[in-house]
Amino acid sequence: MSNKQNSPTSNILGNAESYPVPPFKQQKQPFPGLVSEMSPRPDHGEKSYRGSGKLTGRKALITGGDSGIGQAVAIAYAREGADVAINYLPAEESDAKEVIALIREEGRKAVAIPGDIRDEAFCQKLVKQAASELGGLDILVNNAGRQQFCESIKDLTTEAFDATFKTNVYAMFWITKAALDYLPRGASIINTTSVQAYKPSEILLDYAQTKASIVAFTKSLAKQLGPEGIRVNAVAPGPYWTPLQVCGGQPQEKVEVFGEEAPLARPGQPAEIAPLYVTFASADNSYSSGQVWCSDGGTGTV
Numbered sequence: 001m002s003n004k005q006n007s008p009t010s011n012i013l014g015n016a017e018s019y020p021v022p023p024f025k026q027q028k029q030p031f032p033g034l035v036s037e038m039s040p041r042p043d044h045g046e047k048s049y050r051g052s053g054k055l056t057g058r059k060a061l062i063t064g065g066d067s068g069i070g071q072a073v074a075i076a077y078a079r080e081g082a083d084v085a086i087n088y089l090p091a092e093e094s095d096a097k098e099v100i101a102l103i104r105e106e107g108r109k110a111v112a113i114p115g116d117i118r119d120e121a122f123c124q125k126l127v128k129q130a131a132s133e134l135g136g137l138d139i140l141v142n143n144a145g146r147q148q149f150c151e152s153i154k155d156l157t158t159e160a161f162d163a164t165f166k167t168n169v170y171a172m173f174w175i176t177k178a179a180l181d182y183l184p185r186g187a188s189i190i191n192t193t194s195v196q197a198y199k200p201s202e203i204l205l206d207y208a209q210t211k212a213s214i215v216a217f218t219k220s221l222a223k224q225l226g227p228e229g230i231r232v233n234a235v236a237p238g239p240y241w242t243p244l245q246v247c248g249g250q251p252q253e254k255v256e257v258f259g260e261e262a263p264l265a266r267p268g269q270p271a272e273i274a275p276l277y278v279t280f281a282s283a284d285n286s287y288s289s290g291q292v293w294c295s296d297g298g299t300g301t302v
């Protein structure tokens with residue numbers, strides 16, 4: 001008989017032991033969606049993430065830092081000792097306020113910079129303000145993203161296609177370019193791609209293309225910036241329980257069974273992916289650049 005259940009490490013799963021499994025209730029929200037309206041509420045590590053000084057004194061800008069993966073990264077970075085600026089859309093101010101409060105609870109500097117990154121001038125202003133208020137910049141997390149499903153290329157409008165590319169591809173280019181005025185040797189750029197770059201769904205034609213672009217951008221830029229001592233990497237999430245998915249990212253019938261197909265049989269919670277962003281940012285990991293690290297619940301996409 002197995003004595004696994006009696007093992008002293010039987011609580012090794014921590015929070016994951018109780019993470020929600022599908023089915024979920026239908027819950028359509030207007031774009032860009034709010035954490036506060038989600039059921040169940042995602043876990044960003046608010047109560048669980050414990051830092052160990054991996055990013056002491058570092059200065060990070062995180063786009064989409066108000067919710068989901070970006071919020072979990074903001075909490076983790078602050079608890080690792082970094083000062084953090086977050087960008088988000090003005091409609092997300094209530095989620096952003098909660099993140100800013102959590103960063104300040106750690107005694108770290110928190111800077112809130114709302115605005116639409118589809119605008120190049122705003123992207124330049126964003127980086128300038130973040131660097132000025134943080135007193136420098138040495139971690140850039142390009143994480144904001146737009147995902148709106150569309151069943152057929154025939155219904156995909158130029159406006160929607162353009163909005164997805166502006167948010168996911170152009171903004172990353174504009175923000176990174178502006179950040180190079182500040183990033184010193186040892187700095188780290190981390191981009192959020194997706195398993196969609198490798199296994200695109202039929203209903204995410206535009207989104208999947210942008211995520212493939214992010215992989216190529218990451219690998220190309222890593223070669224360009226290596227001689228400057230700046231590392232460039234990407235994280236590829238599988239299904240994660242965030243506002244993106246319930247505000248048009250998936251049809252509601254897919255929201256109900258979200259994460260079901262992963263071998264772990266549930267979606268990931270943002271807290272479960274933040275450690276990859278911490279490791280990429282940390283100087284301990286100083287030889288990894290041009291990499292894509294995936295967290296997809298066991299599918300093994302990348």
Ligand code: NAD
Nearest residue numbers: 064067068069088116117143144145194237239240242244
């Ligand atoms: P999220 O909705 O919590 O975060 C996305 C954020 O993007 C929003 O909070 C918003 O602030 C920002 N954003 C969107 N359009 C913007 C604009 N025009 N200007 C400024 N900010 C804008 O969802 P998330 O899932 O945490 O998304 C974070 C990243 O993870 C995205 O790049 C997404 O593509 C990627 N991703 C998510 C999943 C998943 O299953 N949730 C899977 C793979 C990749």
Ligand code: MG
Nearest residue numbers: 066067092243
């Ligand atoms: Mg949000």
